[in-house]
Amino acid sequence: MILKKEINKLKIHFIGIGGIGISGLAKYLKAQGADISGSDIVEANATRYLSSMGIPINIPHSQDAIKNQDVIIHSAIIKKDNIEIQEAQKKGILILSRKEALEFILCNKRVFSICGAHGKSTTSAMLSAIFPNFGAIIGADSKEYGSNVREIESQSIVFEADESDKSFLNSNPYCAIVTNAEPEHMENYDHNLEHFYNAYRQFLDSASICCINAEDPFLNTLNIDCIKLFPSKDIKNISYILKDDEPYTHFNLKEFGKFEVWGFGEHTALNASLAILAALPELEIEQIRQNLINFKGIKKRFDIIQKNKLTIIDDYAHHPTEIKATLKAISIYSKLKKGENKIIAIWQPHKFSRLLDNLEDFKKCFGQSCDELIILPVWKAGEKEIDLDMENLFGHYRPIFAQKIRKKDNDIEVMSQNNVIKTIQEGIVVGLGAGDITYQLRGEK
Structure with a gap:
C-alpha cells in the first residue's frame, strides 16, 4: 500500500x-x-x-x-x-x-503539536527556536530562519496544528500543547460547544505528554495528568525593554529564573512559558534559556516593517482577544519609544461570520488603546456579503471609514473612492487583520 x-x-x-x-x-x-x-x-x-x-x-x-x-x-x-x-x-x-x-506525513514522527485559538504560531516558532535540531512546520514565517518550515531531516518535529478544520486531530501528537481553547470556527463543529470541546479532549488524550494553559476556562476543568501553566501565579516580574527599537519581554517562570524573549505583552510571556515547560523533559533549563533568545518573532505578528518618523507595524490580530492584546503591546512600545507617538489602528475586519459571532466584543476591544481608528471594508474570505451598518455599530469610536490604504514612500495614504482623504506621516500605525491589509501596508497592493 x-x-x-x-x-x-x-x-x-x-x-x-x-x-x-x-x-x-x-x-x-x-x-x-x-x-x-x-x-x-x-x-x-x-x-x-x-x-x-x-x-x-x-x-x-x-x-x-x-x-x-x-x-x-x-x-x-x-x-x-x-x-x-x-x-x-x-x-x-x-x-x-x-x-x-497529515496522518501519513506525521504518523512516524515525534510531533510536538501546538494548537489553540490564539498564540499557536508564536508558541510554535518559540518552541522551534528552543529545538533548533527539530524540523518545523508553522503557520507563519519565523524570522529566525525566514520561512514557515525548518527543512531538517529529523525524527522530531514542531508542528502548528489547526483546530479550525479539525485537522489537529490528525497531527499524531507526542506532546500536545494548548495555548487556549476559546471557541472559534464553530461552523466546523455544528455550532455545538460540546463537539468543539470534545475535539480538544481527543487531541489531548492522544498525546503522551500534554502542556496546557490551565487558566483557560475550559482547560481548567480538565482532570488530566499534564504540565499545567497557571500564568497569574507562575509568571512573575514581567518587564519590557527596547533593543534597537525591537521589543523584548523579561519575566520569571516558576522556580526557573529569568527569561528574555522577543515581543511585548503578557501573552508573549505566556506563550514563551508554554514552550519552555514543554521543552523541559528534553533539554536542560540553561540550554532552553539560551536557545529562546534565537526567537526573533514571526511575520505579521507585531511585525515592525518600518522604523522612521512613522513606525508601521503589521499584526495578524483578527479576533477581539488578539486585538486587545496587540493594542496593549503597542501602548507599551509607544511609551518606551518616548516622544509623542500617536497610535493609529487600521482594522480590516476578517469574515462576516467572525464579525457577527463576536460583535459585542469587537465593539469593545479597541477601548482607549488607540488614538484613532480607521476601518476598512470586511475581508469576505469567500463568504457572502452581509449588509451591516458599521457606522452605527462602531460610531462610538468616531472612526474614519475608508476603502483602502496605500503606502507612498514613508507615508500611509488613506483612500476613499480613489481619493486620498488622509495622509499619515508620523506616529505609530498598526494594521489589524488576516486579509490583504498586510500587502496594503507594505505597498504590495
Missing part, C-alpha cells in the same frame, strides 16, 4: 502549492527526501522559492503535470472539477486533502 511506503520513496504532487500550508508540507517533505512536484494558478513568492529548490512547478494547473506520482495532495480551495484532480482520478492516483495527508 502506498501510504506504508517510507516518505523518502514517494513521488508527491501538490495542487495549490503556493499556499502557506501546502508549500510548508512540500518544503518539509522535500527535506525528508521525497520527490516533490506541484502546480498553482499563478506564480508567487512561495512558488519561486520552491522552484529554486529544484521542485518542478506548473503554472497554471495542467493535466500534463500528472504523470506517475504516488500521491496527490491538494489545498482546501481545490475543487473536484480541477483539471489535475480529474487526470489523477483517471490514472488511479491516490488523492488526499491537506488534512488527510
